[in-house]
Amino acid sequence: MATDFIALDERWSTHNYHPLPVVIAGGEGAWVTDTEGRRYLDFLSAYSALNFGHRHPALVAAAVEQLGRVTLTSRAFHHDQLGLFCAELAELTGTEMVLPMNSGAEAVESALKVARKWAYEVKGIPDGTAEIVVAGSNFHGRTTTIVSFSTDETARAHFGPFTPGFVVVKYGDAAALRDAITERTAAVLLEPVQGEAGVIVPPDGYLAEARRLCDEHGVLLIADEIQSGLARTGTLLALDHEHVRADLYTLGKALGGGIVPLSAVVGRRDVLGVLRPGEHGSTFGGNPLACAVGRAVVRLLSTGEFQQRSTRLGAHLHGRLAELVGRGLAEVRGRGLWAGVDITPGGPSGREASEVLATKGVLCKETHGNTLRIAPPLVISEADLDRGLDAIAEVIRR
Ligand SMILES: Cc1ncc(COP(=O)(O)O)c(C=O)c1O
Secondary structure, rough: OOHHHHHHHHOOOOOOOOOOOEEEEEEEEEEEEOOOOOOEEEHHHHHHHHOOOOOOOOHHHHHHHHHOOOOOOOOOOHHHHHHHHHHHHHHHHHEEEEEEEEEEHHHHHHHHHHHHHHHHHHHOOOOOOOOEEEOOOOOOOOOOOHHHHOOOHHOOOOOOOOOOOEEOOOOOOHHHHHHHHOOOOOEEEEOOOOOOOOEOOOOOOOHHHHHHHHHHHOOOOEEEEEOOHHHHHHHHOHHHHOOOOOOEEEEEEHHHHOOOOOEEEEHHHHHHHHOOOOOOOOOOOOHHHHHHHHHHHHHHHHHOOHHOOOHHHHHHHHHHHHHEEEEEEEEEEEOOOOOEEEEEOOOHHHHHHHHHHHHHOOOOEEEEEEEEEEEOOOOOOOHHHHHHHHHHHHHHHH
């Protein structure tokens, strides 16, 4: 029974999440099945980690093939997947070097460490004084250093003391960014679209201006594309919409194909090159299984098919959501097959809407308050997308 599984979770797992009362036992493409055999459309995609859907055949095949060979070596030895994965990912992203890790938070931590080291050893900032400028309402993960510069009190309360060296400015405000940069600034860290904050797309020109300011002051631009990247917005990277290049990108989530945790920092050789043996690492980072799956992900992305699907289905999604503004929705934001929608005050909360949607066979989740995030797998059919949108329209209708 589903209630038994939920009771087990409640009894034995820490209560750091508040999941919907649905117990998933299977998944294929854009659909999941619960323990009682009921089917649901997945409109969340594990926060974009399932861009290619559940159990994409090419990704499962790559994983199974590698499971039959070797899964873990540690980085004490070479293996035959690491170099190929790094070369293929670098080629796909137009970058020069790859630092593989596991979770998204680890990739961000790694980028912060690399930026600080670069600042001291290359830029010449006095040791221990480097600053990194970040945006308000950011979400970059849950480690102690990362929550140090979160503006979400729930994420920070009672987790201090915090890591110093971060300056928080308003997201989307280029003047605030300019004023925050000093001779001690090592890097600017931004999400090209803020996912967790409610799929916030910054004003046109903001990211290009961030690039210009970084160039002017010899500061690194770090783009956190863990949620926005890898075809979610209709381009490989969300920064591509603005024709802006970052010095470092953090990638994660969909990089592991929804099968294994796999993240990476990719970027300039003269920046990532500051790391020397013993200075940074992870036992599982760049393991053979993850690299084999990552290589299959790179192959899927190099066809452009998923970017095109996101663009085409995203136009349909946003066309339909626009019709709901004033009819249950106060605001719609997003890019490609990705939207943040604010339910009109007086309507259901995001949580209530998600609970009712689950009873109608659609799995959605609030980011906070009355904001829902809509991020179906990019493999979804237009008919299934419409099916989910019909349910949303019904639940939020005023
Ligand atoms: C932009 C961004 N960065 C970092 C992370 C952290 O990734 P992980 O949960 O894999 O540590 C997330 C997760 O939602 C994210 O959206």
